[in-house]
Amino acid sequence: MLKDLIRPHAGRILLVVADGLGGAPNVDGITEMEMARRTNLDELASKSSLGLTDPIETGVTPGSVPAHLALFGYDPHEFWVGRGAVEARGLNLKLLREDLCIRANFCTIDRKTGIVTDRRAGRIPTAKNEELVARIQSAMRKIDGIEVLVHSGMDYRFVVVLRGTGLSTRLGESDPEKEGLRPRPITALTWRAERTSEVVNEFLKKATELIKDEEKANYILLRGYAKPPDLEPINDRYWLKAACVAVYPAYKGLARILGMDVLDCGDTWESELNTVEQNLDKYDFFFLHLKELDKLGEDGKFAKKVEQLGKLDSLVPRITGMGFDVIVITGDHSTPAVLKAHSWHPNPFLLWSPWVRREGRAEFTERGCARGQLGRMSALEVMPLVLANARKLAKFGA
């Protein structure tokens, strides 16, 4: 229905996704946001409407991909975007419809027991990664008629693309997802996937043979088997011209899958803001992804996350000073440092436009947002609200 109401409009929108923004209380009962310096955030909150959003549904902890899909208004119950495809598009690989994309990690295993001792191979430098990937690629071009393409990502991450016909995504993952376990065997989940499992196992066998004497990166974990998804481009869906400003490849990949332009930027929050500023006239929708809070949350670094939130606070004057008509500051999911992981807690959500009902005195914290006028809503309601405030929605009925 929304689609029928959309009209063009010059209103400009900034969606700031502070990854892992929301938290949970430490032993003193205080969350990261509650402890952080929030002078500018609270001032903006007082002129905004606040609420909490659930990315998937109550109690469900989202991965980054479905959490972002929901924010962009693509129901994650309906649209599945596999991580392999996200990573491949994050490296800006051109994909064919039948390509099987696999997310791969170099890891360390104990040679005697075969147990994974470091899932990230001591976070080897990207240069080392590139050396190993080149070694594998030059030794392996095809397996049983299937083309093998191997591409380095950041640190210990790389992507394998298998190109051919009849490939299936229905395979078990080899990544045991924690240390102290052996990699899982890659098995076909249906008989139709049997040939694919043979090809993938053959790849794994040959590739790990090539790196087995490496000190750190002596094994490979595979997961996220996916074909490139075919989603309605965000520009068509909402009559926008959308740009993504993000440092991490996965978010760029998802943005590309949604048809956004991905802009070059440096790797600090400041340089990301510079990129937004330099492209203000070229787009009417900016997805600005800020990663660090999530990372600090996952590492359990409560105090560092508090500090980084203070940095977000210090960027608010730049964010509000760029002349946007609609500004959102929210998270994709919460990442409480006390949990060292993504969580099910709803996301703090701030919406500013000239038309919002202002909160008056307000705090941009989980509790402050829970008391906000928008109440608790689905993340799928974010885009409709954003579009309404950009005056891009016509009236429904007479």
Next chain:
Amino acid sequence: MLKDLIRPHAGRILLVVADGLGGAPNVDGITEMEMARRTNLDELASKSSLGLTDPIETGVTPGSVPAHLALFGYDPHEFWVGRGAVEARGLNLKLLREDLCIRANFCTIDRKTGIVTDRRAGRIPTAKNEELVARIQSAMRKIDGIEVLVHSGMDYRFVVVLRGTGLSTRLGESDPEKEGLRPRPITALTWRAERTSEVVNEFLKKATELIKDEEKANYILLRGYAKPPDLEPINDRYWLKAACVAVYPAYKGLARILGMDVLDCGDTWESELNTVEQNLDKYDFFFLHLKELDKLGEDGKFAKKVEQLGKLDSLVPRITGMGFDVIVITGDHSTPAVLKAHSWHPNPFLLWSPWVRREGRAEFTERGCARGQLGRMSALEVMPLVLANARKLAKFGA
């Protein structure tokens, strides 16, 4: 499911729809409701439960018809009621199932350029309207075997009913919806509508020829093509005896379409309340429609809307003094003066009965309602709440 729970009961219900009630902040950050005198409203709010309702869905600005349908518990995603039919029933025309009803405006066009200079023909008096309609009707009874019925409404509004078989609603509207544009040509949107478009264009050609020398009302705009909808009557749906007290024809029309009795009343809020009072014993559900706030919002008259809200406040003792068992005061949609239009903002909602959980100290404002115990809900939840408080719903399950 609701329907299976409904039982008869003597509880009497008053649903006050203050059209366009909710607002948005002015430059000082204050809404119309926040600025208004609310002595009685706030006192009632403190003994009531408060909340916010979304008529359609988050971010979607409703027209009056779907907004009211939702309030009465008819899902506007499911039930479509065309404006032509609403206007025709507003004039209390008896309609046949296959009638094509068209909402018509007299307007002013510039004779040289054909551009619409006033969509409302300077709000010509109803008497002038009647003169023109009589002129058109007496010159035109049939077009190509289709009966043509023309009926005056208020001011510049009138209704055309085409009676015959095979008529289609699938026509383009001629109303350009703003001034400074030419009327749009009326085209068939499907091949099945081609004959209808010929009839309508023939009507337009002949009718405008008859008025072309008028100073103000020298042209006609057509829109809202509709056949009479077939909705379950509200009395059957909820086991009620329902009456409508409204001044404007559209609301009377919708009430008639829902099977309510429409009571005669004067054209002030006081006289509407007199009508409710005089009919207290005859009905157990009153839909009391108060129009002015919406009009002032649409005209951008912030201060006047504030003043009119003070008037609503002054009527509260009469509203609460009539012995109703359940009282609701809410809007169909918000009409912020700063937007000069209907908006997507949720509606302030007040529910009083002896059984509600009282707010204690409360303000009947957008923010006060956002903090209310009912939270933010769909307008479709209003009737279930009203019926529950009237003790009209049996227990679900044992």
